[in-house]
């Protein structure tokens with residue numbers, strides 16, 4: 275059973291605004307799952323339906339095996355909303371104490387839980403200073419701490435690194451990685467593709483309420499049928515013979531080397547044609563007594579995947 279299961283989910287806000295148009299996805303427990311999409315794609319709506327803040331129009335949404343919005347499940351879930359604002363007169367400690375009371379935790383329990391949570395997000399040394407003095411990154415980390423205080427199994431983070439500088443973003447990624455190590459499930463909404471690529475196990479790309487692609491980052495970024503190869507120093511690839519085997523091949527431009535440094539060995543790009551594998555080329559190299567020193571399957575960034583999809587045209591309403 276997945277931590278999150280969504281089937282054919284539809285949300286129609288009325289007046290022609292359809293935020294979700296039959297979205298299906300499953301998030302396994304212990305994963306970091308990234309939901310990507312441009313502004314207005316429906317990411318926040320999906321989270322809000324799972325949390326019971328917004329009602330679905332049609333389809334199915336389950337969280338930890340229970341229908342979305344189930345009161346018992348809410349206690350097992352943490353949520354960092356997008357654009358949250360904490361009152362500046364609180365300190366990190368007093369804010370978490372306040373949230374602890376909302377979660378129904380006893381004073382003793384709050385005193386037990388607050389320090390490790392603040393420690394985890396790196397705010398323990400500043401826990402008694404006012405939030406109004408915090409940087410954006412610190413406020414976001416405090417938001418994550420608030421979402422963790424009641425020790426939830428699933429954590430929803432809506433744009434947790436929005437407006438945070440690169441160092442702060444890395445700190446938030448490290449917190450997410452630690453939470454995954456503890457076996458928690460993280461559902462991350464983001465439009466920062468580079469971030470998602472670095473941390474997520476699986477991703478889904480949403481646009482105008484439709485799920486365009488879903489899979490591991492590895493699956494989505496693999497440029498199928500494209501390899502880069504390099505041979506031992508001084509060896510050249512016989513391009514014509516390689517083409518006769520049916521491959522498309524081209525030498526790759528080499529990056530500039532610093533003055534005085536030895537030139538870099540040449541590299542070639544090999545494009546497989548339909549149904550072809552790289553194996554006949556490897557056998558051919560061995561027959562030619564050429565020595566393979568470099569072989570990688572080419573990848574594209576998640577950003578390229580995403581931009582490519584935007585270029586494919588929007589779904590019809």
Ligand SMILES: Nc1ncnc2c1ncn2[C@@H]1O[C@H](COP(=O)(O)OP(=O)(O)OP(=O)(O)O)[C@@H](O)[C@H]1O
Nearest residue numbers: 287291292293311312313314315316317318319320
């Ligand atoms: N309460 C609401 N009433 C009417 N329309 C809404 C409501 N909430 C969201 N929408 C609309 O639903 C669509 C999806 O919005 P949603 O906030 O889910 O997208 P998002 O992917 O989270 O976008 P962003 O990245 O900008 O937060 C948008 O067209 C938005 O204007």
